[in-house]
Amino acid sequence: MKEKPIEIKENFAKEKKQIQNALKQAEEKYRSLVETAQEGVSIAEEILKKTNDELELKINQHTAELEEKNKELRKEIQERHDMEKRILLSNTILKLLTTSSSYGKYLNSVVKFVRNMTNCKGVGIRILDEDGRIPYVSYMGFSQEFWESENRLSIHKN
Numbered sequence: 001m002k003e004k005p006i007e008i009k010e011n012f013a014k015e016k017k018q019i020q021n022a023l024k025q026a027e028e029k030y031r032s033l034v035e036t037a038q039e040g041v042s043i044a045e046e047i048l049k050k051t052n053d054e055l056e057l058k059i060n061q062h063t064a065e066l067e068e069k070n071k072e073l074r075k076e077i078q079e080r081h082d083m084e085k086r087i088l089l090s091n092t093i094l095k096l097l098t099t100s101s102s103y104g105k106y107l108n109s110v111v112k113f114v115r116n117m118t119n120c121k122g123v124g125i126r127i128l129d130e131d132g133r134i135p136y137v138s139y140m141g142f143s144q145e146f147w148e149s150e151n152r153l154s155i156h157k158n
Contacts, residue, residue, distance in 0.1 A: 104137075108140075110125065111124065122140065135152075
């Protein structure tokens with residue numbers, strides 16, 4: 001059976017309308033999906049920025065803590081190094097005392113040791129005598145003129 005041209009037109013118009021409605025619905029769904037995706041991207045960007053800021057803060061705090069710990073460790077290392085130097089000094093001076101044959105040789109050895117340890121040009125040891133004078137009993141690296149001017153030191157004179 002053949003359809004009449006008017007029926008074909010009506011059917012075509014109905015199908016066209018259905019297709020247009022379906023296309024319109026698909027476009028609306030597409031727009032809705034795009035908007036939802038854009039909202040999701042915006043939310044994700046906000047979360048990422050917030051997380052990044054929090055991470056940056058934690059990194060800065062951790063860095064500050066590590067710097068403080070390093071500072072403490074350097075101080076502790078320096079203290080131990082200083083303690084080792086004091087122990088070495090004490091042990092050496094005690095060894096000099098036990099190996100020197102006289103008091104004068106002991107004092108001369110101590111002056112020489114202190115001069116080498118400190119890299120000072122001049123080193124001397126003074127000892128207070130019964131008259132209140134404080135002469136050098138052992139020295140190294142002083143000029144004669146300096147020694148003469150400084151050797152008269154006394155607790156009784158200014």
